[in-house]
Amino acid sequence: MIEPAHQRLSIAAQCRLLSISRSSYYYARVPETEVTLALMRRIDATFLDCPWYGSRQMVRHLRRNGHDVGRRRVRRLMAKMGLSPIYQRPRTSDPHPQHRVYPYLLRNLAIERPNHVWCADVTYIPMRRGFLYLVAIMDWATRKVLAWRLSNTMDTGFCVAALEEALARFGRPEIFNTDQGSQFTSFAFTSVLRDAEVRISMDGRGRWMDNVFIERLWRSLKYECVYLHAFETGSELRNGLARWVTYYNTQRPHSGLAGQTPAEAYGRIEETDHGGHAPHDLMTKLAA
DSSP states (O other), X not given: OOOTTOSSOOHHHHHHHTTOOHHHHHOOOOOOOHHHHHHHHHHHHHHHHOTTOOHHHHHHHHHHTTOOOOHHHHHHHHHHHTOOOSSOOTTSSOOOTTSOOOOOOOTXXXXXXXXXXXXXXXXXXXXXXXXXXXXEEEETTTOOEEEEXXXXXXXXXXXXXHHHHHHHHHOOOSEEEEOSOHHHXXXXXXXXXXXXXXXXXXXXXXXXXXXXXXHHHHHHHIIIIIHHHOOOSHHHHHHHHHHHXXXXXXXXXXXXXXXXXXXXXHHHHHTTOTTSOOSOOHHHHHHO
């Protein structure tokens, strides 16, 4: 997103336009130790089973299972991984103080057709020697994963790239719903939606259930793919995720879709692909 050699805009000006701090651009991440990475993997697996665990409950659980950890360390790691308990409490998802927060539009709304509502979320993906972040764009009614991206930082750029791909491949939804994370409230992300004339909706406090479909996606993806393989490199992880998402979209039936796969439920729109291409899942191309 930032062009260091831009002829007209300085790095500081580009950071202001993208609503990110200049220190974030220059920040060089210090890798975590193997011991800490193993603890993060344990926290992530526990959180999938008990998503109501805050740092206090997580510490109790870890100590009962032989991990001598303190709450400050667990709280730092959970924040780094983007894990926040699902129970209602004040300020569960803090937006950037300078970003606009949009109203919630899904209350009492029946979502029963493709491209009515899309949603997005970011999750932590552990590897054998590190971790990456994954964003996915999902069609709410059919559970189909429309696009996804990996990144080594929780910045805005990879979320914008996934959104632009989904719009280019599948047209536009009527409403796009997210939480109030700074990636989704940023000018770079919301401007893409506004330019496409998509109505923007953001979860309010205590609305964790609105993200339940994509949370189920994360659980399935991690238990059926990530935890089974312990990928070594980013390219291995990307290829593994591409294969799994293709399987999820095209072969994994859902009881909530009357036994259909997400691709089958979405298919009547996918057959009229906006780019004029043959109807095939975009993840197959990414796996090649």
